Amino acid sequence: MIRGARILVLGFGNMGQALVKGFIENGIQGGRIHIVDPSENAAKLAKEMGLDYSQTAEGITRPPAMVLLAVKPQIMAEAVKGIKYLASETVCFLSIAAGLNLTNLKAMLGEDARIVRAMPNTPSAIGEGMTVMAHTGNLAFEQMALADTLMDCVGESEWVEDEALMDAVTAVSGSGPAYVFLLMESMMKAGIENGLPEKLALKLAVQTCKGAAALATESGETPDVLRVNVTSKGGTTEAALNTLYAEKFPEAVSKAIENATKRSIELSK
Secondary structure, eight states, X not given: OGGGOOEEEEOOSHHHHHHHHHHHHTXXXXXXXXXXXXXXXXXXXXXXXXXXXXXXXXXXXXXXXXXXXXXXXXXXXXXXXGTGGGOBTTBEEEEOOTTOOHHHHHHHHOTTOXXXXXXXXXXXXXXXXXXXXXXXXXXXXXHHHHHHHHHHTTEEEEEOSOGGGHHHHIIIIISHHHHHHHHXXXXXXXXXXXXXXXXXXXXXXXXXXXXXXXXXXXXXXXXXXXXXXXXXXXXXXXXXXXXXXXXXXXXXXXHHHHHHHHHHHHHTO
């Protein structure tokens, strides 16, 4: 199904480019992808990648199965005016704009438009993303399957039935990479303060986080079990964890995600 799908991409910035690259790597022919973006850089990249391109969506003769909405949230309302006419039972809109909920999107595209709201995170740029999706409830099974398959091209995907959960999703996985980067940054800084060369401290912090994530993925064990497995009684890990607990590290993470969830709710109003 994915190889035969025709896709229109509105907006060809960093995330749009990352997604299209993933689509092509997973079998979609460049000629089936149409880029709509007025920038000269988008035109140049589309040509280099063998994609169809136009500055606007006027006069598109072959309606797409999926329209990827990859423009910034603040310009979405204006940007979709030129593609609103595509709304039909056979066309699905897939939005990756943070902060725009399905109600917002229906107001822009029409009450009967078939819409998927997706929240990918930045590791999607290297095919290691996590995307969670919600939809308007009027999609055909094939449209849900296509949305799922497309987002799986850049990592893994899941659906939620209750769109309200997307705010917590944003707080955990959408903003989540920044928390991991802060942990890496803090580990690196502490390593340097304890005598490690900067280059080595950076490598240790990054590879340790990468390896821990891989172990959590492949072992089948939950994080709490893995934490217990690596913690020897009276050892160095226990000493470090006792400090993190004393400094209320788990509570700080919980509060951070709570505040990010609240902010996501505020931004979607």
